Amino acid sequence: MLEIxxxxxxxxxxxxxxxxxxxxxxxxxxxxxxxxxxxAHRGASKxxxxxxxxxxxxxxxHGADGIETDVQLTKDNIPVLIHDEQLNRTTNGTGFxxxxxxxxxxxxxxxxxxxxxxxxxxxxxxxDLLAWNQGKQLKLNVELKNNIISYQGLEDIxxxxxxxxxxxxxxxxxxxxxxxxxxxxxxxxxxxxxxxxGRRNRTLIPYSKKIKAKGIHIGYRLLSNRLVTLANExxxxxxxxxxxxxxxxxxxxxxxxxxxxxDVPKLAIDIKKRRFAERN
Numbered sequence: 289m290l291e292i293x294x295x296x297x298x299x300x301x302x303x304x305x306x307x308x309x310x311x312x313x314x315x316x317x318x319x320x321x322x323x324x325x326x327x328a329h330r331g332a333s334k335x336x337x338x339x340x341x342x343x344x345x346x347x348x349x350h351g352a353d354g355i356e357t358d359v360q361l362t363k364d365n366i367p368v369l370i371h372d373e374q375l376n377r378t379t380n381g382t383g384f385x386x387x388x389x390x391x392x393x394x395x396x397x398x399x400x401x402x403x404x405x406x407x408x409x410x411x412x413x414x415x416d417l418l419a420w421n422q423g424k425q426l427k428l429n430v431e432l433k434n435n436i437i438s439y440q441g442l443e444d445i446x447x448x449x450x451x452x453x454x455x456x457x458x459x460x461x462x463x464x465x466x467x468x469x470x471x472x473x474x475x476x477x478x479x480x481x482x483x484x485x486g487r488r489n490r491t492l493i494p495y496s497k498k499i500k501a502k503g504i505h506i507g508y509r510l511l512s513n514r515l516v517t518l519a520n521e522x523x524x525x526x527x528x529x530x531x532x533x534x535x536x537x538x539x540x541x542x543x544x545x546x547x548x549x550x551d552v553p554k555l556a557i558d559i560k561k562r563r564f565a566e567r568n
Contacts, residue, residue, distance in 0.1 A: 324540070325547035326556045327429055328352040329530050330371060334551040337402040338378060339369045340409045344417060347426075350554035354427030354547075356529075359414055359446060361439040366390035367414035367446060370398075373437050377401070379411065386437060414446065418453035428459040429505075429527075429549075431484065435464040443471045447479055462505050470499050482527065486510070493522050503527060503546070508536055516543050534559060 331343025332350055344355055358371045363386060375381040379396040381388075390413065399409025414430075421428065430450075434442050443461075450456045456477065462484040463469045469481040483496045486507035496504050496519075503525035506515070511528050519526045527547035528540045537556050540548040541563055550556045 324545055324560060325353045325427060325527075326351075326553050326560065327354040327356040327427070327527070327547060327549045328553040329356050329549040329551050330358070331355060332551070332553055334532070337399045337406050337409055339371055339412070340398055340406070341412050341416060341420065342399065342406055342409055344412075344420065347553050348424055351557045352426065352553035354429060355417070355421070356429040356431065356549050357417060358431045358433045359442070360385045360433045360437070361442055361445065362390045362393060363387055364389045365441065365445065367442070367449060368393060369412045369414060369417060371433065373433070384437070386439070414449050415453075418449060418455050421455065422453060425458065428455060429482075430459055430461050432461060432463040432465065432468050434468050443468060443475065447472060447475060447477045450479060451477065460502065466499065469501070473500050482525075493518055493524065496524055497522055505529060505549075508540075511540065511543065511545070513543050516545060520544070531556070538563070 328347030330338035331340065332346035332352070333343050336343035336346045339357055347355055357369045359367045360370055360373070362368055368385065368390065370378065370385055372378060374384055375396065378401060379398045380400070381396040385393070393411050396411060397408055398411045399406025430446060432442055432446065446461065450459050456479045459479060461469060461472050461479055461481040464484050466483060469483065472479055472481045480502040482503040482505050483499065483501045484505040485492065488510060489495070492504060501524065504519055505527045506529070508528055508531055516526050525546035527549065528545050529549035530551060531537045531540050531548050532551050534555070537548065537550065537559050541560055548556065
């Protein structure tokens, strides 16, 4: 209410000032703010190989607020950052991540599939990202990739690493495996977690509250003003994935999403800044 009061205290100089007041009031009512968090989805993955240190470095250079990444376990229980359960798409290897030790995986090339410029880029460990981020303090969204392959102890290992590097407070854990993220709560490690879904479900909000999630991470096709409003009224934040065009990025910000995931963080940051400048 204080923000509305401040808007209404603007001196009235017709007609320009009245238009300014109405514009700001309309933006406030819609929920649009400058605070939408821009997560680089697997890093700046449009222009660098996904889930690699070059992609994370580029996201930081482009001004992303945070990094979204995926974690799986190697044969020797080392948490590594890779999206697919199999190596074929993003490395020159074949087979399942779980069947290789980390020493074996680090021999692979995880960059040349994207461009010769990234030849010999390695699959990073979670440790590599956390150590790199210590001086930068970007927000992190760590997705547990255990909805297809059950990685025994993944939750424990990730939580231990986050605490070891003192990154727990700036990290959100998410997963399509909802039983997995509730284990994070059961461990009482004070790390926020969010329900990740791409499916329409009338019980989404009550279920999220039941499992004590802090937010919902939804596919873009689920995004609506009603869902954002209901979630926020129930003290759940809303993050939307994966928005890469001006139209989808603008919509996510306009509807007041607290966060968005994008392969093109520079574009999203530029759009957010432009929208903020236009309303002031």
